[in-house]
Amino acid sequence: MRAVLLTDLLSQALSEANPVPMQRQIYDVIRRAVLDHSLVAGQKLPSSRALAEELGVSRITVSLAYDRLIAENYLTASTGSGTFVAATTDLPLAGKSEASHARHTMALSQRGTMIGTLPGGLQQFHGAFVPGVPDASLFPFHLWRRLVSRHIGKGDLALAGYAADGGGLPALRQAVASYLKISRSVVCDPEQVIITAGTHQSIDLCARMLADPGDMAVIENPCHWAFPTVLAAAGMQIGAGVVDEGGLSLAASHVPRHARLVVTSPSHQYPTGVVMPLARRLELLQGARDHNLWVMEDDYDSEFRYDGTPLPSLQGLDSDARVIYVGTFSKAMFAGIRLGYLVVPAHLAQAFASASARIYRPGQLHIQAALADYIDEGHFAQHIRRMRVEYGERQQLLRTSLARALGDSITLSEARAGLHLFMRFNLPLDAAVLHARAVEEKLVLGVPRFIGARPDIDGRSVVLGFGGVPQDHIARGVNGLKRAVERTLGRR
């Protein structure tokens, strides 16, 4: 390209209507021309005065563009002799066409490809019958806003930094420990509480600290998708744990020698809704001891029981420091808060906190401080009490409506607890077809995630969330569900 062509190129590309400053436009055109070898190494450029005249812009504009290109080594300047395309630009990189891009495109790793095949969550967070979410419309955001605002500022600049202790803000760890002691019979010091960015991070931290790649995690079948997904993404193999009418039974499950971890939700098995009785809890702990397993206790919705005080946690029954308790604020507050916690055995507390600091570098202390206040000032307990009444009514209404609409053709989970019902059909029905029919009724049904064979419920069970469904929408939703069931069965 001769110099006159550069001028042509610039004349065509530059535009006064373009909001990008003229100096930057000139820079961009020349830089691109150097990189795609339209301008070749050693080539002389017009003087800034000559180019400015050609383009009808001020000389300083061209000079500044040249200066930057020289500073960045695209051009070189030699006093007295002029400005040249730098010799170092003559490298084989530049000037690939779109077609050659495709040829060179690298692919994901095997791990990255595998992660794409793992179960994921729904992308809808309200309406009938999205599972796993509370009703954000009833959350006292005006109060939350005030608490968050209280801490964003220059009063305590340490809150603008990283968490000095990877376990989280001390005030929040203290508040969680006090809450758990009273409400969940969880026995712990605040140092054993590790604040995380939600249950996914909690699972990831446990997998990395307690298991090596290739170790197996025995997970309840069916389960919440987060466990197989996050554990597999951390290199663990996944085994199916047998769930019966007493919840997880280790005795009935295949536990190979490389099993290292068992995951359970004894308070309210997800998704089947079974509450594990005391005897089974003790048996599970004994089984974990026999097989030398860590126990992850997922207590995801234990705040919500509608027929009395919740059962005490497995952690509170553990006498040899093998239970890791997993809690979240996503159910008792709102999903997007993304704060959860682990309660780890005392001898692991320091290792977990410092690993969290290393691999996650936590911060967000304004939010952690607001949450500590929210608990300490009683708002947390108050909101739970209020929502317990509301969700209890929703569950009862959903039970009644479903019984009226579907009668003997279904069996519902029994526990008066949580934010969902597990509904099993007592007649042959293709759940995949039902899901499609439900979408036509503008309904979203939860899908149980299976790890191994469960012919008794696989394909004929769905999860119905009611946390995000106001009472006056429940009857309408059940009517839609009834129509979807009838059309699935070919009765209409």
Added chain:
Amino acid sequence: MRAVLLTDLLSQALSEANPVPMQRQIYDVIRRAVLDHSLVAGQKLPSSRALAEELGVSRITVSLAYDRLIAENYLTASTGSGTFVAATTDLPLAGKSEASHARHTMALSQRGTMIGTLPGGLQQFHGAFVPGVPDASLFPFHLWRRLVSRHIGKGDLALAGYAADGGGLPALRQAVASYLKISRSVVCDPEQVIITAGTHQSIDLCARMLADPGDMAVIENPCHWAFPTVLAAAGMQIGAGVVDEGGLSLAASHVPRHARLVVTSPSHQYPTGVVMPLARRLELLQGARDHNLWVMEDDYDSEFRYDGTPLPSLQGLDSDARVIYVGTFSKAMFAGIRLGYLVVPAHLAQAFASASARIYRPGQLHIQAALADYIDEGHFAQHIRRMRVEYGERQQLLRTSLARALGDSITLSEARAGLHLFMRFNLPLDAAVLHARAVEEKLVLGVPRFIGARPDIDGRSVVLGFGGVPQDHIARGVNGLKRAVERTLGRR
């Protein structure tokens, strides 16, 4: 234990001064006695009336405690014959002494133990000369508070949920893409921007998606601790990349066949401060092509250059979709915000977003929405402009003060950029001793992290952060540093 002993146990344990309600105190004592087998399976308990009289409490208090213990299967009740310890409690779990706990304590995995040995960060985030942090005291928190408050509420309830797209809030991805295009010559669509919870999560996501366990990452030597730590915690091997006066040289580095990824900070090498010239950038991209490597470009502090416009990114020079650009808001805003981003090649964008949704389940959309506004309304650019002036003055003052105090005995990094200087001693000196002496002067010096041998600078170089040091503290800090150096050299 006979029944009369239970009464004794209760009499001793119960206290009206205890803020825990009496009914809960009774419950706790009996529950513990069942679990430690002080009360044995089948044993009969006194009637609620008899126990209430013995204890001097109301009968309803005892009845409620019994009811809960029965509901939770610790006790059983048989109409007419009384209340008994449940048979199911007769399992070998309970009643471990503290001593036996220790015998059964399980240990961390090999991976968990390894993580504890990886480099970590400082736990101090202000003062002379903590590296890597901006000055939070100059951040407009009043404005930030207003933007965050604007979004916490019921106006847009979707912000209270999880991120529907794992890549982050669309408005924020758009804002970042626009900013990067103008400021950093980064070529991308908003879909290629993946919002993360900071650089640690950015690195973790790249390791999982682009590398398999056992693959090697070639990392600049020295480097920021986050890279070897997070990549090793994700199963990668770490190799040392040679850093010379032009920054990373792949040609001079050992790149084995299982190398899959190279990490570089071309804009302002951390910590040495070298700015990679254009020729080396092109050579690096060619080398990456020859070795079939992904390139992670860490552009951690590129907002801060004090002698003209920043160099364009490596990503903008990349013509075959192998550069992953890593950015953060922790330097340009405040450390604890914990939001960062990746710019990934277009063909990876969907896979990265959906993997993020699966393994991290991101949320915190109130903060993401506030940040989008902060950028779109021009506050981000304005704060950077203001801080660029301030940090430029701090760096100049620190350079001048150091030259005056330590003269020819030191060499400083040359780039007018960033939030730190790299200081190398031109005489034999034990940096470990210097660090201890500096602490006595209430100074914190940054420690360069080495991956392989660097006898030219290892043990005789330190990192001096000035981002968090007001100008009127710089001279005082340098005086303290001078004393520390003199005492290290034994001159005082």
